[in-house]
Amino acid sequence: MTPRQIALVQHSFALLxxxxxxxxxxxxxxxxxxxxxxKAIFPRDIARQGARLMQMLGVAVHGLVCRHELVPVLRSLGARHRGYGLRQYDFETLAQALNDSLRARLGEAFDAELQQAWHEALRFIAAEMLQGMLEADTEPQPIGHIDVLL
Ligand code: HEM
Structure with missing residues (x-):
């Protein structure tokens, strides 16, 4: 992402x-x-879930300027998502939902340049979360798990 794209995403997020x-x-x-x-994989209290999403999106959007610090945060968020039952392509559906909601909220301000900037930001966030999910998958099982098998 270019510095301008990062600034555009941060500024538009602040408007929300x-x-x-x-x-x-x-x-x-x-x-x-x-x-x-x-719907089936989310808890009933979608208001609480929405607050968590916005809080974490805020962390990610602000962290775009300092990616080496953001990457471990996103990977660990991704690792936690491993148990939630989502598939890789769900990230695209969420990105689409965010894109459409940004357009509805920001109107004409959500122009082609801003849309592209958000696309890049969400692609980066999803890629790092997916990497975290993958890494968590290859982690050795804790000893307790072996005990259960025996
Ligand atoms: C932009 C990418 C995403 C962000 C920033 C994000 C953020 C979060 C946060 C902050 C939580 C709270 C729990 C935790 O910290 O581990 C959470 C939980 C969860 N997320 Fe995500 N998420 C993202 C992508 C997705 C996608 C693509 C899906 C599936 C469509 C998803 C489904 C869930 C589910 C099912 C929970 C667990 C809710 C619960 O049972 O309490 N997330 N997410």
Whole structure:
């Protein structure tokens, strides 16, 4: 991502701040419209989930300037997602839901350049989370697991 793209994403994310709750609900509404099957893996309290998503997106968006610090955070978030039952392509569905919600909220300000900048940011976030999921998969099993098998 270029410094300009990072600045564009950060600035537009800051614009969402006063509408954070409504925005996150719009994202999940759109996500479930795109893939109703995903409802099953989320908890019932989608408001709480929305707050967690926005908080973590904020961390990621602010961290784009300092990627070496952000990467371990995203990988560990990805590793935690391993147990949630999502598939690799769910990241694309979420990116689409975020894209559509950004367009609905920001209107004309969500122009081609801003859309491309968000696309790059979400691609980076998803790639690092997926890497974290993969690494967690190849970690050796703890001893306790072997005891259970015996
Ligand atoms: C931009 C990428 C994403 C971010 C920033 C993100 C953020 C988060 C955060 C902060 C949590 C709270 C728990 C934790 O910290 O481990 C969480 C949980 C969860 N996420 Fe994500 N997530 C992302 C992508 C996805 C995708 C693509 C899916 C599936 C469509 C997903 C499904 C879930 C589920 C099912 C939970 C567990 C909820 C629960 O049972 O409490 N996430 N996510």
């Amino acid at each position: 701040d006063p509408y954070s709750e409504a925005f996150s609900q719009a994202v999940y509404g759109r996500l479930f419209q795109l893939d109703a099957g995903l």
